[in-house]
Amino acid sequence: MKRFLTILGLVMSTVTHADTSYPPYSLPGTQLRALPATEQGRRYQLHVHLPASFAREPQRRYPVLYVTDAYWDFATFVGSYGNLVYDRVVPEFIIVGLGYAGEQPDYDALRLWDLSPVRLADQQGESGHADQFLATLKQVVFPLVERDYRADPAQRYLAGSSLGGLFALHVMYAAPELFKGYIAASPAVVAGGDWIIGRAKAYAATGKPLNARLYVTGAEHEWPGFLAGIQRYQALLPELKQPGLVFQSRIIDGERHAGTKAESYTRGMRFVFEPLALAHGPARD
Template identity: 65%
Template sequence: MNRRSLLAACLSLACYFGVTSAAHAQAAAPKYPPHSLDNTELRVLPTNADGRSYQLHVHLPASFGTDKARRYPVLFVTDGYWDLATMAVSYNNQVYDKVLPEMIIVGLGYAGQNLDYGSMRGWELSPVRLGMLNFGSGHADKFLASIEKDIIPFVEREYRADPAQRFLGGSSLGGLFTLYAMYTKPELFKGYIAASPAVGLDDDWLIRRARDWAKSGKPINARLYVTGAEFEWPKFLAAIKRYQAALPELKHPGLTFQSRIIDGERHAGTKAESYARGLRFVFAPLAPETGPDKDN
């Protein structure tokens, strides 16, 4: 074998052993289990008449598996693929502190992989068209109807949710949808958390709807918590402040509300504090410290 042939053979062997060694190392590397949120499961609903396929992120209370006769309040959260974990962390911390009751939290999301959440949520969270954005938006009425007719019955059938104790929360467009639901079907939920709601869309459409509702004299027997962030986009925050300032003037019969501007935060950063404080406010009548279980 000449020198050139010997060199080629050595290179071939080196490549072979290098490849097999790399493959062996890859095969031998430990595969760690992915992290998941405890006491949480995913449920996919059949595609509805509007062609929407919803996936529910269901976070169950610690006693759910042992207290078989108990029914629980349920909190529905928009944008569950983003916000369920934030809401669940705040919830679990405050249950430990005995300032929240045990509850079921249902994050509202979509079935499928690699989804464009921006366009999907734009389709249904806003009651008005979103300007030049190509979302085909303005279908909040269809989403609310699906929550009422499909999602709520499913949750109450499958998870022992208390139909007398339903709550709704969301941020940004989700906060706008939360307020839209309150001014459309106020009897559907007993409490609302609207974090940085997009109330300025379509020249304050939501504020005009609130004023029309006030003129009707119809009650809203619920609790409402509304926030904005100190460093939101200025026009966005100005609209939130207009709504917050209007609430005392509107004097909705039956509505108990609280407003707050979260200092030092921008738009998405306000979620953690908004949800934590919002939970405590809207669930105060049921909390162990202040509610019916206070002596236990």
């Protein structure tokens, strides 16, 4: 797992520096919000994308999709969002990317601390704090977004890849009242020895409903052991017969670990927002 995280960090951290004599391109309709440091000294930053109608419909409240690893994935979501809204296969919604403030933050170390729900054998002191991160979302991030951006607290959704996907699955079982839908792209199911599979079985054993939509993917050319964990979780879902849970699984053909993101996120947004899209009328031909 440690080697996998190191390799992923090297890939994601590669930056090509453009000629500074030209102005940088920014994503229209987006904002950055650096948050005050938490009591634990954690410094978070929100990447916010607002719908086209946000300014002209000041009384309207919107669904909101929270996205982990915003420093890598926020632009991918925003890029697909406009196409999906144009096709009327999703409603207008707010995208809030979860990231880190400060100068040159160490994304690999920071996300390992926040997104892993269980301590990893090779990262004992630096992992396993997902519940603390979830508490920050509930106590700090949700109130801010729902106050300043008119986000509908009854229509929250959560998405992430790898450890972010594992975090999404963890939240689904730990606090099922918080979100209506989840996108877990190549989730790190193998973390903690398939810990999340045990968590899924334990939740199902309670008999409680799980009223949510879940889209979970893997990549055809993932690391074999990593993909096997995802497939074990995907195979478990229909066996559990979890009341209320509507799910769809997919293996993205021809892709490796990070290559799942574009297709997983696009199809995932369509799937989790499908009920709301239907309520807003037929798709555009």
